[in-house]
Amino acid sequence: MWAIQLHRIGFEMVGLWPKSNKRIKKNLSEIWAFIIFILLIFFCNIPMICAVVQVWGNMVFVIKHLQTTLPLLIASIKYVIIRRKQTVLLSIINMMAEDWITFKQDKERNVMIKRAQTARSIMMIGYVLMVIAALTITILPCFGISVIDAANLTGVHKPLPLTPYHFYNTDKSPQFELTFFIHSLTTLLAGTIYMCVDIFLVLTVLHICGQLENFRYRLINLISYKNYNKVLNDIVRTHLRLIRYLIAVNFYKNLLDFMWAVNLHRFGFEMMGLWPKSNKSNKKNLVSEIWVGIIFVLLVFISNIPMMCAVIQVWGNMIFVINNLQTTLPLLIASVKYAIIRRKKTVLLSIVNTMAEDWATCKLDRERDVMVKRARTARLIMMIGYVLVMMTFLTVTILSCFGIQITYVTNSTDRRKFLPLATYNFYDINKSPQFELTFFIHSVTILLATTIYMSVDIFLILIILHICGQLENFRFRLINLISCKNFNKVLNNIVATHLRLIRFVDNIESTYSLMMLVLVFHFGIVFCLRGFLFTIIFVDRKIIKDKAIIAQGYFSILIIIILLMNTLLYCGAGELVTDQVSQTHNK
Known part of the structure; x- marks a missing residue:
């Protein structure tokens, strides 16, 4: 308790200290952690990011705002990561407790105390720095001295500890007092999180260094012990504990690599409810x-x-039909993709599990570099996909807000207000709140449909690039097979890997074969429709003067870019696999 007391105070103050029991105290800790999360995100990060956006364009003000925004944002990220890793944190603390409880010699105990004293000293220095920073930021504004010189975005006359963008008048009372208190509390909590998380790492590193030093001492003095067998047994057991710890760390590192490789794709799939889950008995599955x-x-x-x-x-009317079909078909294809992926959840789960196993398996640095390179390419494509999704969503929704109809259709329902989608409505949308609700539902539907449309295609690229990386590593192992000492074991692993790759490709084919057949017809039809409308828009000189028609032209260009990208992805995916298989076969 003495060794970790100072670190525990900081962690318990911010609700990060792990608890093994599930009693009322843990529930209170969860509530307190939720309050801290709300303070960090909604009272600190989002308003301060809004303040940065407000001064964007003025480099001096942007830098001044970022000097406080970034540390607080990093503190929030640290908090989320440690909260998610409570189980791992509990295992680390339990391991440290076992090391202290275990019987040891005075020399070994002195080594551990020395390391713990160093960690406590660093923690004390951290507390001092944190208190100084918190007092500086909170006390000086009480005397009208603003610590952070930033742009006065909301015309406030009373300085506050932080410089976020407020959506209300902070000069009035009690708004000012409440805001000042929340800022002070948030600053204290963020400073505690920022400092404690880092210094706890120092504590664990110093502890493991002490254990390694004691382990080395036991090895050196092994021969001089009378109870040789018992001491040797303890040494072996300690060595195995350290090995298990290192293996767990390595496995955890590989798991983090896998999470990094798929997190962007997983975000889109989870937002659509498409990410497969192995556990079917929890409440999250029902939601x-x-x-x-x-x-x-x-x-x-x-x-x-x-x-x-x-x-x-x-x-x-061919013109009107084509105008309607150019948006109807992509949304229909998005629904088809959604239905297919939902039906193939089991196959999708096996694909994800196979990828996770490939990342978790112990591998050479060269093989890991190949996988990281492929994952980076997939992440880059996913980022581009998200950008295109947001551009499409904003183009359709924002222009409709300004009365510019992207899709030119007949006014079959006598509408006087424009909606994002050209649908046939069975009610009067000109009235309020029917129009607002319909506009909101259309906007949400567009965002969901575009996300499905893009995420499903780019997830195929992720698994194709993954299989290409595995084939490249497979080829590397084949080339170096003869030089391996344990020939039979390596050959056995190669055969097992080959069978896994075959099953992996079969799962990909089972998931995407029908979808690719549908998309072939879809690409051809939509290209023709877009080309026809594109030609009409830019050939007729009279039409060019109409702003709505110009907006439709830009929207057509955006859709054509997305279609070309999807076509390239599907064609490129097949070429990549064919090329890798050919290279492997030639070897």
Whole structure:
């Protein structure tokens, strides 16, 4: 307790100290952790990021705001990571407790005390620095001295500890007093988190260094012990504990690499309820199923059916039909993709598990570098996909807010207000709140549909790039097979890897074969429709003067870019696999 007392105070103050029991105290700790999270995110990070956005363009003000925004943002990230790793943190603390409880010689105990004293001294220095920083930031504004010189965005006359963008007047009372108190509390908590998390790492590192020093001492004096067998048994057991610890650290590191490789793709899939989960008995699965049902209703009954009805309404006029189909077909394809991926959840789970096993397996640095390189490419493509999704979403929704209709359709329902989607509505959308609700539902549907459309395709690229990396590593092992000493074992591993790769490719084919067949027809039809509209827009000189038509032209260009990107992804995926298989076969 003495060795970790100072560190425990800081961790318990911010709700980070792990507890093995599940009593009321743990529930209170969870509530306190939630309050801290709210303070950090909604009272600190978001308002301060808004302040940075407000002064964007003035380099001096941006830098002044970032000097406080970034540390507080990092403190929030540290807090989230440590909260998520409570189980691992508990195992580390239990291991340290076992090391202190275990019987040891005076020399070994002195080594551990020396390391603990060093960690305590560093922790004391950390507390002193934290208190000085907190007092400086909070006390000086009480005397009208602003510690952080930043832009006065909201015209406040009373200085506050932090410089966020407030959506209310902080000069009035009691708004000022409450805001000042919240800022002071948030600063104290963020400083504690920032300091304690780092110094706890120092504590664990010093502890393991002490254990290694004691382990070395036992090895040196092994021969001089009378009870040789018992001491040797203890040494072996300690060595195995250290090995298990290092293996766990290595496995955890590989798991972090896997999470890094798939986190962007997982974010999109989880937002759509498509990320597979192995546990089917928890409440989260029920919530996920409800969310999937909501998405399905939005796609089918709010988007697809009303848009098909709109196509039927204008049937006979080729221009209007093409105008409607250019948005109806992509949303329909998004629904088809969603249904296919939902049906293939089991196969998708096996694909994800295989990828996780590949990352968790012990590998050479060269093999890991190949996998990291492929993962970076997939992450870059996913980032581009998210950018295109947001551009499409903002283009459709924002222009509609300014009365610019992206899709030119007939006014079949006598509408006077523009909506993001060209649907046939069975009610009067000109009234309020029908219009606002419909606009919101259309916007949400567009965001969901575009995310599904892009995420499903780019997830294929992720698994294709992963299989290419595995094939490259497989080829490397084949080349170096003869030079390996344990030939039979390596050959056995190569055969097992080959069978796993075959199963992996079969799962990919099972998931995406039908989807690719549908998309081949989709790409051809939509390219023709977009090309036809694009030609009409830019050939007719009179049309170019119309702002709405110009907006439709830009939107057509954006959709063509997305379609070209998707076509390139599917074609490139096949070429990559073919190339890797050919190279492996030639070797």
